Amino acid sequence: MKQKAIFAALLLCTAVMLLAVPALAQHQRVGAIAAPELLIPVGARDMALGGSSISTTRGVEAMYWNPAGLGHMNGGAEAMFSSMSHIADINVVYGAVGGKFGSFGNIGFTVKSLSFGDIAYTTEDDPENISGRFYSPTFVTISAAYARPLTDAITIGFGVKLISEKIDRVSSSGFAFDFGVQYDGLVGVKGLNLGLAVKNIGPQMQFDGPGLNRQAQTTSGGRPSEYMLLQAAQFELPALVEIGLSYDYTLTENFIASVSGSFVNNNLYFDSYNGGIELSYTFDDLKLYGRGGYSSVPQNQDNEIYGATMGFGIGYNLGGVNLVLDYGYRTVKYFDANQAVSLKFEF
Numbered sequence: 001m002k003q004k005a006i007f008a009a010l011l012l013c014t015a016v017m018l019l020a021v022p023a024l025a026q027h028q029r030v031g032a033i034a035a036p037e038l039l040i041p042v043g044a045r046d047m048a049l050g051g052s053s054i055s056t057t058r059g060v061e062a063m064y065w066n067p068a069g070l071g072h073m074n075g076g077a078e079a080m081f082s083s084m085s086h087i088a089d090i091n092v093v094y095g096a097v098g099g100k101f102g103s104f105g106n107i108g109f110t111v112k113s114l115s116f117g118d119i120a121y122t123t124e125d126d127p128e129n130i131s132g133r134f135y136s137p138t139f140v141t142i143s144a145a146y147a148r149p150l151t152d153a154i155t156i157g158f159g160v161k162l163i164s165e166k167i168d169r170v171s172s173s174g175f176a177f178d179f180g181v182q183y184d185g186l187v188g189v190k191g192l193n194l195g196l197a198v199k200n201i202g203p204q205m206q207f208d209g210p211g212l213n214r215q216a217q218t219t220s221g222g223r224p225s226e227y228m229l230l231q232a233a234q235f236e237l238p239a240l241v242e243i244g245l246s247y248d249y250t251l252t253e254n255f256i257a258s259v260s261g262s263f264v265n266n267n268l269y270f271d272s273y274n275g276g277i278e279l280s281y282t283f284d285d286l287k288l289y290g291r292g293g294y295s296s297v298p299q300n301q302d303n304e305i306y307g308a309t310m311g312f313g314i315g316y317n318l319g320g321v322n323l324v325l326d327y328g329y330r331t332v333k334y335f336d337a338n339q340a341v342s343l344k345f346e347f
Contacts (some may be wrong), residue, residue, distance in 0.1 A: 009191075033268045034205035034235035035163050035174065037114055037139050041065075042094040043082055044235035044328035044340040048311025050277030054244040054261040055182055055195030060108050063145040066197040066242075067157030068180035070108050071147035074108035074322060075346040076100050082117035087305075087332060091115040097147075102269065105148030114139040121168070138146075138166040145178070155182045161200075169211030176202035176237055195262070198241050204234040209321025239267045244274075254282045270299040276309070289313035289326070307331040322346035 002163040043048045043061035060078045077099040093115065098108030116136075117173040121133035129226060141164070145158030159178035165171060180188025180197040217225040244262030249259055258278045265271050276293030293309040311328035323345060330338040 001278060021238075026264065028183075029052070030184055032235060033238045034172070035141075035165065035176075035237055037112070037141060037165075038161070038163070038176070038200050039238050040084075040086060040112075040114075042084070042112060043080075044084075044311055044326035044342040045313060046289065046328075047084075047287075047330060048291040048293060048309050048328035048340070049260060049278060049294045049328070050274045050309045051264075052244060052262045052274035052276040052293055052295075053195075053246065054197050054242050054262050055193040055246045055260060056248075056260055057195075058100040060110070060336070061342065061344070062157075063098075063108050063110050063143060063159055064094075064097060065146040066111075066180040066182065066195050067178050067183040068147055068155045068195070068197070069160040070098055070145050070157050071149050071155035072146075072182070073098060073100060073106055077347045078341060078344060079347075080182070081222040082340060082342040084328075084338060085336070085339055086114075087335040092334050096248075101148045105146055108145045108147075110141075110143045110145075112141040112143075135168045136175060138164070140164045140299075147180075153184050156180070158271075161202075163205070163208075165205075167207075167211075170207045170209035170232075171203045172207045172238065174202055174205040186245075190236050191250075193245040193246045193248070195246075196229075196242070198239075200237045200239045202237050202239075204236050206234040207232040238269070239264045246255045256280050270297050285317035287315035289315070291328075305333040305335070306338075307333070320347075 015039050016109050032090045042064045046053045046057050046061065046065050057065040057069040058072040060070065060080045083093040084145060094110065095111045096108060096110040100106050100108060105208060116137050118134040118136055120129040121135050136322060140340045141161055143159055143161040145159035149155045157180045163174045163176065178197065178199045183194040183224045186192045186194045212230040213227040214230055215225055217227050236331055242262055242264045244260060246258055246260035248258045261275045263271065263273055272295055274293065274295045276291065279290045281288045289312055291311045295306055297304045309328065311326065313324060313326040315322060315324045326342040328340040332338055
């Protein structure tokens with residue numbers, strides 16, 4: 001009975017992948033997407049690996065990269081806080097909690113928020129902001145995920161996201177689904193891991209609100225001018241299909257090297273190829289990590305703004321609670337580099 005359930009889950013995953021890839025491949029429109037914040041990475045560890053770690057991402061931070069990773073929690077519960085300086089002085093704050101619920105599986109919740117600071121309020125009548133008014137957009141994504149191991153090797157996960165965007169007096173909302181699988185010990189090779197993920201699958205989003213009202217006059221009927229609502233266009237979510245492999249090699253008893261790579265198909269952008277390496281050394285209650293990675297978009301190399309990544313991590317067991325502090329750095333063309341700091345508690 002258990003083998004039938006495993007086969008059914010793998011068959012479902014394969015079907016989703018086969019259906020999603022042709023649909024995504026039909027669209028290669030650079031830009032023109034809804035909710036671009038869904039593509040902003042979270043978690044210093046995975047960012048430092050160039051986004052190549054969908055087969056090895058673990059715990060609550062995995063809910064962004066591959067929800068199946070939530071099924072690999074080191075303790076009975078986890079909590080994480082992460083902050084990243086993004087381009088154009090945008091700050092990204094991410095918080096997540098998750099817990100194990102016995103044989104039922106693992107459940108987690110996340111909140112991701114973007115801080116833009118104050119932006120000058122300009123209009124057709126006041127293009128220079130003489131009024132001195134300011135506004136700040138509010139972009140928030142709330143998500144929930146469920147994951148559980150099917151066997152010692154196979155873990156599956158599902159996630160749902162609620163998206164909210166507000167810019168002054170206009171707003172937009174939507175939702176999206178994620179699905180992921182991780183397979184440890186692929187084809188019986190210890191240390192060889194496979195990750196599959198389909199992310200951001202959902203309906204189009206559209207802005208609406210009184211901020212779209214404009215004073216206009218009809219061309220017939222002799223009616224006086226009045227406020228009319230402009231119809232905003234609808235845009236698709238940046239749906240992704242990702243597949244990745246990694247290999248863990250034990251150099252010594254306490255020294256492990258992990259090499260990872262992934263391929264990303266985006267319905268509204270060019271395909272990308274990611275690679276990364278992580279070195280970890282353990283002694284007593286302390287773990288040290290060194291990481292590096294790179295993301296390449298061969299079809300858009302001249303205009304791609306993101307480049308090499310690097311980072312480090314420190315883990316320490318403090319009386320039964322594991323504390324993990326990670327730092328990630330990503331080079332950015334034209335802007336200051338992205339820097340992320342994450343603090344995770346494993347109970």
